[in-house]
Amino acid sequence: MIEASHLSKRFGSIEAVRDVSFCARDGEITGILGANGAGKSTCLRMLYGVVTPDGGHARINGIDVRGETSGARAHLGVLPHASGLYGNLTARENIHYFGSLHGLGRGVLRARTAELARVLGMEEFIDRRAKGFSQGQRIKTALARALVHDPGNIVLDEPTNGLDVMAIRNLREMLLALKAQGRCVLFSSHVMQEVAALCDRAVIIGHGRVLADATVHSIREASGAASLEEAFLKVLSRAEDLG
């Protein structure tokens, strides 16, 4: 479970995130929706502890990220916006590197990698160097790398950005599989259809604030719109009228 309570962050004179609270539950896919520059990435970065909040707390499985960064991270898999691989290493070596930095032993690492390769369909390229990988192969390797320590929670920052149709499809299936395993999946996106198709809950963020936090269905109903896209625009304009 991932909790954000009253998170805020400013960079100089810009208030990037203001009093953001939400909760992403186990066995659900939660989407953070927002325009570019709305503060999605900063929120997520505070959740995995590379950005320190000015106020508020982030908790992973109830563990405070700021107080016990390493302990919280042990339960968290992260796929940042930029998820480059080491081109001179094979997919297996990329995964092993992160695994041993998580403190996994050799035996566990081997078993985990074999399992991930099977589940994600990576067997044919697992021992090839990452330099010449296709987008699909890259995202699979990056995801395997983020999941190597078998975390209960996973955060993905704009994972579908720049992917082709096949790779997006692949990713969608992988996220649904993670949900089915009872994990908590949290991802950010600015593509409405993606969130509508995948998510159980959506958190809409605009200008660093939470504008809506509910199931996709109830967001649509509350705004009286036919699609999530329309609902999103309505929520956004209402916020602007108020602000």
Next chain:
Amino acid sequence: MRALLTVFGKEFLENLRDRRTLFSALLFGPLFGPLIFGFMVSRMLNQNVVESNEPLRLTISGSDHAPGLTHYLEAQGVKLTFAHFSEAEARAAVHRGSAKVVLIIPQEYAARFAAAAPAPVLLVADSADSQTRKTADRARLFLGAYASEISQLRLQIRGVDPLLAEAVPVNELDVATPTGRALVVLGFMTYFVLFAVLMGGLYLAIDSTAGERERGSLEALLSLPVARSSLVGGKILATCAYMCMSLALSLMAFVCVFHFVPLESLGMSTNLGVATALVLFAICLPFVPLGAALMTFVASFTRSYREAQTYLASVLLVPTLPIAFASIYSLKTRGSLMFIPSLSQHLLMTSVLKDEPVAALDVVVSAGASLALALVLIVLTARHWRRETMLG
């Protein structure tokens, strides 16, 4: 510690597979110096041998007026080319390079010589050209010897002891030892060694910092439950490993070069065998973490490979500054200079190569100062890596 070693192992392996790193760390860096050095020394060697063995070549104009001088020069083995030049023509010929050095004997020479009056001759040469300057020097020696022989004869004929004309004969004593003479050349060598040390880690320092950011793997790495100081430590350690390899290769190459170039014939003696190379390796070793930390520190602030390369190019020049400073002011090994990294290594290496005794305290201070500065830089780098701005 485990994480540090994991990072070290990964950086080491990854760069072992990178052709660019291998080229700069294990080929260009260590071999550039010794090759340039070998080339320079063998050029110097050739020139010296050629000059002392080859007969002096001289263009002479108006030899008819001075048969005695002409015979004398020929008897000394000077190869004469006969020409008829005016002063202006001689000047033009030397300028063009069609004649190196021209000796002009004027028409009135014969009459003045016969009258025992001073009979001037004119030597035309270009002193800006180091080759012709040497030829002109040699010609001047022959002419001087001829002149003094004639004046001695003249004095003897007049019943005067020629020794009277030698009021103060000057004897010279050259105290340059054979190795001491090689000092300038050795200055180059120690710089090449330090250059090789830095080159060995250059690409690793870039790849493990700016490279990590450019290929987008940095944020994932920073979100792992690993202390940033372990990440930085592992990266710097891997850089050190490549620098050590480069240093060892460079010294090995120098041993080979010194083995094949007969330095003794240049008046230099050398003691650079395997044993000396090991001592030099030990002297340079404390410079390795310093260089690695400095390059990693600088590269940590850059956003891309290109930017890092630009900044690190100037870091490569840093060790030259104290060495250049030392040679301008011709500083001798002194305790206080041992606090300055790169200069202290340069001075210690030079002393070892010159077979001078090296004080144990100097070695300790040199190593201590370099390692202390390295530690400061490592701490600063780790601190920078803990900042949010690292994400870019």
